[in-house]
Amino acid sequence: MIIILGEATRLLAWLAKNSKTPSVMKNLVKADALPPIISMMKSEHIVMQNEALIALSLISVSCLTEVEEISASTDLINILYQVMGGDIIVPELTQNALALLVVLLCSAKLRSAVNSTPIRTDLKALKNHNDEKIRDLAGNALQMLETSNAP
Numbered sequence: 497m498i499i500i501l502g503e504a505t506r507l508l509a510w511l512a513k514n515s516k517t518p519s520v521m522k523n524l525v526k527a528d529a530l531p532p533i534i535s536m537m538k539s540e541h542i543v544m545q546n547e548a549l550i551a552l553s554l555i556s557v558s559c560l561t562e563v564e565e566i567s568a569s570t571d572l573i574n575i576l577y578q579v580m581g582g583d584i585i586v587p588e589l590t591q592n593a594l595a596l597l598v599v600l601l602c603s604a605k606l607r608s609a610v611n612s613t614p615i616r617t618d619l620k621a622l623k624n625h626n627d628e629k630i631r632d633l634a635g636n637a638l639q640m641l642e643t644s645n646a647p
Contacts, residue, residue, distance in 0.1 A: 505532040506544065512551035521558035530555065530563065534570040537579050542589055545579060549592035556599045564605045573600070573609040580618055587627045594622070594633035601640040616641060 508529040511520060524530070533555070536548035552572075556563045567573060580593045597615075600606040619641075622634035 505536050506547060509533055509536060509547040509551035512554045513547065516554060518558040521555045522562075524555060525559045525562045530566050531570050534566075534572050534575060537575050542586060546589050546592055549579070549589070549596050553592065553596040553599055556596065560599070560603050563600070564603050567600075567606060567609060573606065573613060576600075577613045577615055577618075580615070587630060590622070590625075591627070591629050591633060594630060594637060597637050598633060598640065601637060607641065611641065 508524060512524055512529075512533070515521075530552075533548050533551050537545050537552070539545050539548070552563075563572070576593060576597060580590065580597075597610070601610060616638065619634045619638045622630055623638065625631050625634065
C-alpha cells in the first residue's frame, strides 16, 4: 500500500511539473494534493524531494494564498528548512529549495513563518556557495527577508 501511495504522490507532482497551467494547479489544490506533495519533501530519496520542490514551486506561483492556508498544518516551512539543511545536498536540490523559498517569501504570512527559523544563517552561508545560481537565489531570499523587516 505504501508503494501505491508513494507513486500516487509522484503522479501529483508530475501533473504539476508537466502541465504548468494555473487551472491544473488550482485543481490540484482543490483535490487536496498539497499535503502529500509537502510530505514528499521528507523522502529519503533526493529525486523525490526534488520533484516535490519543483511541483510546490509551480503550485505556489499560481496558488500562493492556498499554500499560505495549508502551510501551518503541513509544517511546510520547517520541512523546507530541514531539506535545505540536510546532510545530502546536491546543487539542483538546493537551487529548487531556494526557488521555492523565494516564491513563498512573496507572502507576508509565510515570510513571518520563515523568520521564525534560523534560515538567515544558512542563506548567508549559501551566498558564498560555488554555484552561481545558488548564490543568486540565496541573495534574493535574504534581500526579501531584510526588506520585509525594514521600517
